[in-house]
Amino acid sequence: MALILNEEQLMLKESAKGFLSENASIKEVREQRDSGSTTGYADTLWPKMVDMGWSAILVPEEFGGLDFGNVGMAQIVEETGRTLTASPLFSNAIVSVSLIKKMGSDDQKSNFLPKLASGQLMMTLAIDEEPHHNPEKIGMMATEEGDSYLLNGKKRFVIDGSTADKFIVVARTDQKSKGKDGLSLFFVDSDAIGVEVERTQMVDGRNSAFVVFKDVVVHRKQMLGQKNKGFKPLSSVLDLANIHLSAELLGICEETFDRTLQYLKQRKQFGSLIGSFQALQHRAAHWWSEIEICKSIVLKALQSYDQDDARSPFLASIAKAKLCEIAELSTNEAIQMHGGIGMTDEYEIGFFIKRARPAQMLFGDHNYHVNKFAASCGY
């Protein structure tokens, strides 16, 4: 398979570009942040994204979706990295849809997927318990009681957690298990008795939530996937989520680069354009080269995921590790090459670093994925 986008994927990318520049520029990001709203994204934007069909892209046709694949979806995600658009697209239409597609019973699929496709239901994954992602170190317990489970524990960094109707919660159903064993997933209503949601506004102006579960009763029909066997399918969806985060980071890299290149061609010092200084030229050329490298690995990881290639977990970690590294380079170089104006809130370039870091951290940062990659290579 050629490592390029096909006709339809290119078209989707173009239409996403057009839509976002019209409806979701960084101006909107700023307005949203300064409005005092607590949703973390513009309420009016999501219905429009649903109208565009974006919430249905990964949903199979039999459940009211478009089944267009991850390569296509990631073109939109990459563009939202360029415009820093906040929306529930990632938590809902990518992570939740993919989990249910992969793990759900027939009932769960026909119950939830159409509602996710039409944007009516808000759902998100609640997995992390500590400041660093580690799906093998889940402490949250689900104790069996008759035909229900009792959930106890805490989750943090739950993306869009304060606006979600339902959580998909990862918990231990085997009390004695450790690591990858004994994990199960549950649907839990956010207004269930014993669930306490605390909104935390993040450095990017978006929401994540700190959620406490205290003796929350969940019927066993609300279990997603098989008991004690949650890790493997979960891990595969985390891989996918990381590939999409890499696509978003790629958009951030490209946009910070393009804007900085413009600036190098317009700002003058010492009577010359600063882009004529070789010290900056070489850094820009190196930076551009790294972004070219990033484009290739993101596309490779996406294609391999859509093809069910056995190497996709491995490629997902390569992509996320690489993109975290270059997003850091990009957002730092962008500020440095803008000088003082790059430090101001009024100028937009500084917004990118604030979105990049949470996206890097979510579901494992550079170090996490370098380690995961090495482990998967057997050393």
Added chain:
Amino acid sequence: MSNLQAFRDETRDWLESNCPDSMRKPMTSADDACWGGRNWVFKSDDQKVWLERMAEKGWTAPDWPAEYGGGGLSKEEAKILREELKNIKARSPLDSFGIWMIGPAILKFGSEELKRQHLPPIIRGEIRWCQGYSEPNAGSDLAGLQSKAEDMGDHFLANGQKVWTSYGDKADWMFCLLRTDPDAKKQLGISLVLFDMKTPGVSVKPIKLISGSSPFCETFLDNVRVEKDQVVGDVNQGWTVAKYLLTHERAMIGDMGLASAGSKTLGMIASEKLGLTNGLLSDLVLRNEIAKWEIDAMSFSCTAERVRDESKAGQGVGATSAMLKYYGTELNKRRFETLMRVGGSDDLVWEGPMSRDGQVAKTWLRTKGNSIEGGTSEVQLNIIAKNILGLG
């Protein structure tokens, strides 16, 4: 079944029955490579057979036209052949400046006679070429070259000195940049000419490298007769040809970043050398370094693939050879720094069986030249900044 699938099946079958077993093992050192030429002594019968069989099909130059002895393959077919060769870990049947550099230039700019004269022996590995570009005072600033060719009516007379001529002492012919118009401005008065290294007046003197070997030479031109029909492209238009050729050279050198493909990975080498503790490489700092390198190497090899696929599909920015050259060579240098750390003091042994006569150390030192030859890394960054990013 599609035509391409049929081609893949045929290719696989053909390779299966024609690639000798010993040619499917990773090279143990640079000495295992086959360069061909008049004076070539084959390292083994298998090496000879492998070259002959591949050359017979034109697959030493897969995408050159069949009328000159090339494979005549489409880009898709050439990609399939590359993949199938990689699958069986086949060695390159022929390493050749003819195929990588002067051949493509002759194909694009040369006269019909030049094509018929030079391409078939290149494909068959019968004539080995060297590159006479650099001079003592013209390196990065190549267009500042001073060696000249005077028009003597029915021929040119060449005088001057070239330096860093790789394999100048082993090559049969040279492609050489010479000043044919001393009055024209820098780039405008240069021609690319071809001559036999046996021509009277050509002499070479090997230069020893930090890696211990002497793969390149100083080349002296003292009243050397160059035939008029041996100019590639028009007289005084050599700079255009030279630049075109350099993009091919860069692509080839950049591919060295991929050299690890097929052989043992850094992770495997380090695991054998240092062992694992609780499933992790015993040196955790080194483990981190190796993983980061492998992540970059994998991303780079995807980029080489994407650039090829884009150019096939008519997408992309082109002019990426400077990026591939820059990134690939820096990557290869990093690989060997890490390898040396993995080897520890063992790999610092210069002679004797412990280090196979400093095998790794010598290669490590040789990689330092990767970011110099074919245009330095700094020059590649200049090219990217100016030609791609439009920074003046």
